[in-house]
Amino acid sequence: MIRLYITLGILISLTVISIFLDVYELPAGRPLTPPNPHYPLGTYINGQNMININAEAIVNTLLFGSIVGILETVLSVSYGTVAGILGGKIRTAMVRIIDSINSIPRLPFLLSIALFYGIPTGVSLKANFFLTALIVGLTGWPLYARQIAETIYSNSINFSFRRIVNNIPIRVGFRILGWKQEIHLIVPSIIDGISTYTAMGVIGGVGDPNFPTLTTLLNTASHLIPDWWLFLIPAIFRGILLIILQILAEEIRRI
Amino acid sequence: MKSSTLIYTSILLLSLGLILAYSSLDSEKIQVINYNYSNIAFPPVNWQEYYWSVLVYGKPNATIITPNQTIFVNNVSVFPLNETTKYVYIVSGYVQPYAYLSPIALFLVLTGTFVGFKGTILYFQSRVLGEELTKGYAVGGSLYRYFLKRFSSFLFSAFLIILVVILLETLHGRPLDKTLLGIFTFNLGNSSFFGISITSLVFTSLSYTSILLGISFALTVYLSAFLVIYGIKNKIIRCIIDKWKYIGTALASWVFAIILIYLLHFFLHVFPYGTPKDDLLPYLVMPLISLFFPYIGIFSNRFLLNAKSVPNYKGLKQDILIYRHVIGNVTVVVLSSISSALIEMLLAEMLVEGIFLWPGLGELLKIAIFHGDYKIAEGVMIIYSTIALTSNLITDIVYGILDPRVTR
Secondary structure, eight states: OHHHHHHHHHHHHHHHHHHHHHHSOOOOOSTTOOOOSSSTTOBOTTSOBHHHHHHHHHHHHHHHHHHHHHHHHHHHHHHHHHHHHHOHHHHHHHHHHHHHHHTSOHHHHHHHHHHHHOEEOSSOEEOOHHHHHHHHHHHHTHHHHHHHHHHHHHHTTTSHHHHHHSOOOHHHHHHHHHHHHHHHHHHHHHHHHHHHHHHHHHHHOEEOTTSOOHHHHHHHHHHSTTOHHHHHHHHHHHHHHHHHHHHHHHHHHHO | OOHHHHHHHHHHHHHHHHHHHHHHHOOEEEEEEEEEEEEEEOOOTTGGGSOBOHHHHOSOEEEEEOSSOEEEESSOOOEEEEEEEEEEEEEEEEEOTTGGGHHHHHHHHHHHHHHHHHHHHHHHHHHHHOHHHHOOOOOOOOHHHHHHHHHHHHHHHHHHHHHHHHHHHHHTTOOHHHHHHHHHTTOOOBOTTTOSBHHHHHHHHHHHHHHHHHHHHHHHHHHHHHHHHHHHHOHHHHHHHHHHHHHHHHTOHHHHHHHHIIIIIIISOOSOOSOOSSOOHHHHHHHHHHHHHHHHHHHHHHHHHTTOOOOOOTTSOHHIIIIIIIHHHHHHHHHHTHHHHHHHHHHHHHHHHHHHTOOSHHHHHHHHHHTTOHHHHHHHHHHHHHHHHHHHHHHHHHHHHHOGGGGO
8 A cells, every 4th residue: 555655646746746847947958958967858959958848748648648548448437337237148249349349450550540630741640649549549448348348247147137137237237346447447548548659659650749748759869869868868757657657557456 | 299399390380480581581683674665655564563672672763775865763653755766664673572471481480489388388397297297188179160260250350350441441532342352352552652562562571570570579488488487486586577577668679679779889889770781680689689678578477477376285296286287377378378479579579660770560651651651551450460360360279289178
């Protein structure tokens, strides 16, 4: 429990500090200045302080993960609960649909969809931040929905309702599921959202210049490899963020 | 089946797979020629269908020779001449004539790795417990029925993917009949950016993906088997593997790839970085390390996760519990997910390829997205799905043969 509070504390602190530094502008300088006492993290390609740039990227990364996390949790819990409650052939069919969706290769599929609304620039694909979050969320829920359906079904096999009419009342379904299941899902869904957006960014250069994330910074850095602070610092922040989220997911699972 | 038989079979399959993958990279310069008497010069028919190695050597060149002049054209296309005359239209460039071997190579490596993993575990079990205690006495069901069941699942998933491609093509405004014809004749048309056939692009880039994936996957799975065997009994190794998952998450393959470029290319000048043209090996090292390093931890950890605690039953020796029961049961879980591991690594490789400019599927997809070439994106989606579904089918069948319990 202490580990959970510590992790949660670090995550909240990181978020609050990032939001503050996203709003509070530090002095800008010459573009691509390496880290020095005036600019501890250096400056970006437009001369902006890298502290502000990284803070904004952390906020946007968490925002993207949260949108995807909420969307995936709501969809998977709704679908999985219906499948688990109804049971029988309907559940089999619903689970089969989930398995089929899961067999579609997600990343090439997402990139193919992004080509519909994105603008190819020759070195990246400018794609709306919120639309991308929407399509990532809409394609990521089936895996979790299967878990929910199986949890409700396997925990209600011995119920009299299940034995007689093959389904169970909604309230019983939600009681079996409990609030913990939703909490268990949300952090892995956030991690899934961040990782998928990263993969889209690294392979297809997908990003929104209005909402730069840590991946956007890393993509920019990949064109300016000798300027190490453009890459190394966002990579460290990305690593820290993902480790915090992973520990958080593990600790929540232990409750 | 004896562990030695499995290990020898594995080595044979892996060697064959890697030889085929290496052969599929073989490139040669060719000229495709068309000639006629006209005022418009036409390129040779079906010149797009050759396995042009565009990611390594660039697009093929076009030269038009008439009795009066020699014209060098930037893009291979129909070219109007000043007068009606004899002409020879030459399209020249590098091709990978054996590129079609790359998917076969990949599946041979997968099967070899699968069999090798089972063989390695069996070797350690028989070394500690002896041949008699390692034997299984499970009774299986009908292999034929099992195969049909798996094959129907394969067909259903393949149908769904075809449906998705048809939907995407229709949304792009391509007529349904042309899309269907293209899918069933394995001809997805030509790339709008490169101007050559999607099949050619996909196979030539898959050759590079196959060699890198083949080596890194086999190496990772084989070594993770050794790590796990020692990790189950050794607390320090176990602890390191347990923490490795965090390193794997924070240092994703592509992040590690960029770190390696800084370290081994820019600072130490040890390895070259870029698209390999002549000597492949020096270019292969950094992508290989960046895939191997995070994944050896992730795979070993996945294995150990299923062997968290060794039960303590009175009367049974610890070795019997560990090697027969714990490792036996964990092997079942790991073998059933080995094709997913391959697909997971393929995805990571696609990310790494873009970083190292390794001319594989990832680099091809990157160029396609950067230039809005949706046909290549769909082509990559189809080949990716085909690899995923076929890998599942192959591992299911081999698994059914090696462990008859699953056919019941």
